[in-house]
Amino acid sequence: MLRKSLVVNPKDSVAMVLENASKGDRIQTPRGEITLLEDVEFAHKVAIVDIEEKEPIYKYGEEIGFAKTAIPKGTWIHGHNTGCDRGTQKR
Amino acid sequence: MSMNFMGYRRSNGTVGIRNYVVIIPSVFCANSTVEAIADQVEGVVALRHPVGCTQIGLDFEITARTLIAMGNHPNVAAVVVVGLGCERFTPDELYEGIKASGKPVVKFVIQEEGGTANTIKKGVAAAKEFVKLASKMKRVECDLSELMVATKCGGTDATSGLAANPAVGEACDLLIAEGGSAILSELNELISTEEMLARRAVNEEVAKKVYSAVYEIEEVLRSKIDERYPGRNELISPGNFTGGVTTIVEKALGGVHKSGTSPIVDVLEYSTSPQPGQKGLFLMKYESQDGEVVTGMIGCGAQLVAFTTGRGNPTGFPFVPVIKVTGNQFTYKSMQENFDFYAGDIISEGMPVEIKGKQLLEMMIRVANGELTTAEKIGGDELFVIARR
CATH class of the missing domain: 3.40.50 (Rossmann fold)
Structure with missing residues (x-):
């Protein structure tokens, strides 16, 4: 089933789903159609490109964190696979 | 779109978009007195707050600075200050801080006025005068x-x-x-x-x-x-x-x-x-x-x-x-x-x-x-x- 989603900035590597979506559902993105590899709740994020381990994750055109493991497109992006140390090392 | 708006130009040059007469207690002990004044006069607002007594340091400074800033705010036409008389943040300090901006302001101190009833009576009379004054202020193009x-x-x-x-x-x-x-x-x-x-x-x-x-x-x-x-x-x-x-x-x-x-x-x-x-x-x-x-x-x-x-x-x-x-x-x-x-x-x-x-x-x-x-x-x-x- 095609689900509503939103990519905020052309640089982004994630889309936000705008309705509860299930594994196998699809979303349309500027990077092409993506098939969800797992269930994703409203307002949560999905990788729209393959992201390598330690690679930055972009939303709003900015780095919101980095991949703790390799994240294939269609994967739910959240705390289990996303690290964040932005700003903390600059003190 | 019109890139101007109609506001109230105050004597210190700032511009307000509302024109309220405000009753400010210098300490929380004056809250009900202030509200009694506001209840009896149409078009005024009371600023009830829980502070002003026994504060020190930065905590005190923030209270003082904020209450003076409320009185000096451009949306405010005139101010009635009501104090108790023994508070750390003195009614005088609040009154003088507001007066310095050129805004119409009066001050009543409950302990000096001989209690709540006298203070309310004087406060109501002053607030009514200020409302009359405020109602004559006109919006101008800003x-x-x-x-x-x-x-x-x-x-x-x-x-x-x-x-x-x-x-x-x-x-x-x-x-x-x-x-x-x-x-x-x-x-x-x-x-x-x-x-x-x-x-x-x-x-x-x-x-x-x-x-x-x-x-x-x-x-x-x-x-x-x-x-x-x-x-x-x-x-x-x-x-x-x-x-x-x-x-x-x-x-x-x-x-x-x-x-x-x-x-x-x-x-x-x-x-x-x-x-x-x-x-x-x-x-x-x-x-x-x-x-x-x-x-x-x-x-x-x-x-x-x-x-x-x-x-x-x-x-x-x-x-x-x-x-x-x-x-x-x-x-x-x-x-x-x-x-x-x-x-x-x-x-x-x-x-x-x-x-x-x-x-x-x-x-x-x-x-x-x-x-x-x-x-x-x-x-x-x-x-x-x-x-x-």
């Missing part, structure tokens, strides 16, 4: 450069960062392009965007102030938690993660949107006006408690507030209009009487942010001209809360 809007995000959800905050940010950019000003605060919710914000500073000195302001707030938060929570993600509430926010940066990026893209001119202390002639985007040092931060930004001189909320929020300020903006179509439908501006079509219809920002600025101008906000219509006044340290 330039948009005289307008300062405070930005605030409360009851945030996933739509705030996508629709409501970008619309407010765009409106701020347009206002600043016309020479006006905006304030961004809630620094706890901007942690991890300090680098982006510092890049927007007008010079190196202001960039340093941006970094130290954010770090200072982070320290305030860290002082309340222990070493089990070393990361920055632990500084935001778990509800954020349930709602789909993954990191503190993602939250902050949604919040920072409400300031638009304009350069940051300076970093302000709580309830402290910019330097004379300074215009543009300011950062105010404070956290995000709705009332405390809004009161501080109004103390900096903001004449109106743009308040984004995804969950819905009915609050208002006693003498400053608060424009409620939402990006959530469901909340908008269920709580329409509490909203002034709907930005959800940015998400559902792909409506360009530029168009919504322009519409919001137009609404700000109408509100500046006197159109009542939903919070004003229901008499919301909860956002007057003085910060404590």
Whole structure:
């Protein structure tokens, strides 16, 4: 089933789903159609490109964190696979 | 769109968009006296608060500075100060602080007047005179450069960062392009965007102030938690993660949107006006408690507030209009009487942010001209809360 989603900035590597979506559902993105590899709740994020381990994750055109493991497109992006140390090392 | 608005020009040159007579207690002991005065005179507001007694240091300074700033606020036509007589923050200090701005002000001290009844009687007579005076003041044409809007995000959800905050940010950019000003605060919710914000500073000195302001707030938060929570993600509430926010940066990026893209001119202390002639985007040092931060930004001189909320929020300020903006179509439908501006079509219809920002600025101008906000219509006044340290 095609689900509503939103990519905020052309640089982004994630889309936000705008309705509860299930594994196998699809979303349309500027990077092409993506098939969800797992269930994703409203307002949560999905990788729209393959992201390598330690690679930055972009939303709003900015780095919101980095991949703790390799994240294939269609994967739910959240705390289990996303690290964040932005700003903390600059003190 | 008309780029001017009709405001009240005060004797010190500032411009108000409302014209209230305000009764201010210098200490909480005078609260019921102040409210009794306000109850008997049409068109006045009382500023009930819980402070003014036995405060010291920064805590005392913030109370003093804020109450004086409320009296000096351009939306206020005249002030009746009511004190008890033995408080740390003396009625004299409040009276003199307001008088210095050239505003009509009188002072009554309960212990000197011989009790509540006498004070109320004199206060009512003075307030009536001031209302008569205020009613003769006329709105005059003012330039948009005289307008300062405070930005605030409360009851945030996933739509705030996508629709409501970008619309407010765009409106701020347009206002600043016309020479006006905006304030961004809630620094706890901007942690991890300090680098982006510092890049927007007008010079190196202001960039340093941006970094130290954010770090200072982070320290305030860290002082309340222990070493089990070393990361920055632990500084935001778990509800954020349930709602789909993954990191503190993602939250902050949604919040920072409400300031638009304009350069940051300076970093302000709580309830402290910019330097004379300074215009543009300011950062105010404070956290995000709705009332405390809004009161501080109004103390900096903001004449109106743009308040984004995804969950819905009915609050208002006693003498400053608060424009409620939402990006959530469901909340908008269920709580329409509490909203002034709907930005959800940015998400559902792909409506360009530029168009919504322009519409919001137009609404700000109408509100500046006197159109009542939903919070004003229901008499919301909860956002007057003085910060404590």
